[in-house]
Amino acid sequence: MADPAEHREPAAEEEEAAAAGEDEDTGAQVAPIVKLEEVAVTTGEEDEDVLLDLKAKLYRFDKDGNQWKERGTGAVKLLKHEETGKVRLVMRQAKTLKICANHLVATTTKMQEHAGSDKSCVWHALDFADGELKEEMFAIRFGSVENCKKFKEAVEEIAEQLGKNEEKENEEVSSAAGLVEKLSVTETKKVENVEKEETSAEEEKKYAKE
Secondary structure, three states: OOOHHHHOOHHHHHHHHHHHHHHOOOOOOOOOOOOOOOOOOOOOOOOEEEEEEEEEEEEEEEOOOOEEEEEEEEEEEEEEEOOOOOEEEEEEEOOOOOEEEEEEOOOOOOOEEEOOEEEEEEEEEEEOOOOOOEEEEEEEEEOOHHHHHHHHHHHHHHHHHHHHHHHHHHHHHHHHHHHHHHHHHHHHHHHHHHHHHHHHHHHHHHHHHO
């Protein structure tokens, strides 16, 4: 009786060979065509501490069109520099991370309620978001009254503290100036006294010779 293996169809034999080839590990390694390297991304916020981070929608007032225009929705942050102590307000769009607000909080930064809404507030600032300093009027809207209150109070507290620091510095400068003035007056009097003593001594010598 003939062996059934001798009557196998060629197609069946090719399939078995292909299957065996798939299971066989040749040990060959295929190198990737493009090698991707990790790139360090800097945001400019590395030397700053986050004082506040809230989600909001920002608007700027277009003077030419006399209307409010949306700048973006994202996270608004108050960042304090570790060395200088200066605080800036930064906001980036959520998806693109494009900066839509970037300015220092100053003593003149005043937050006001916008159009009777307790979820929004308005303020003026010298902003640098577009790469040059421009005077802007911003309006920001939060998802809750609580977040709007947190933002408003945080900015006002920073501005108030800056005002106190400036007053203290001015007092120190005035005090130093007063001290310098006193020292100058004292030195002038000393010089005058020395000159008088020298004059008196010369006159005494002159009379003694006569």
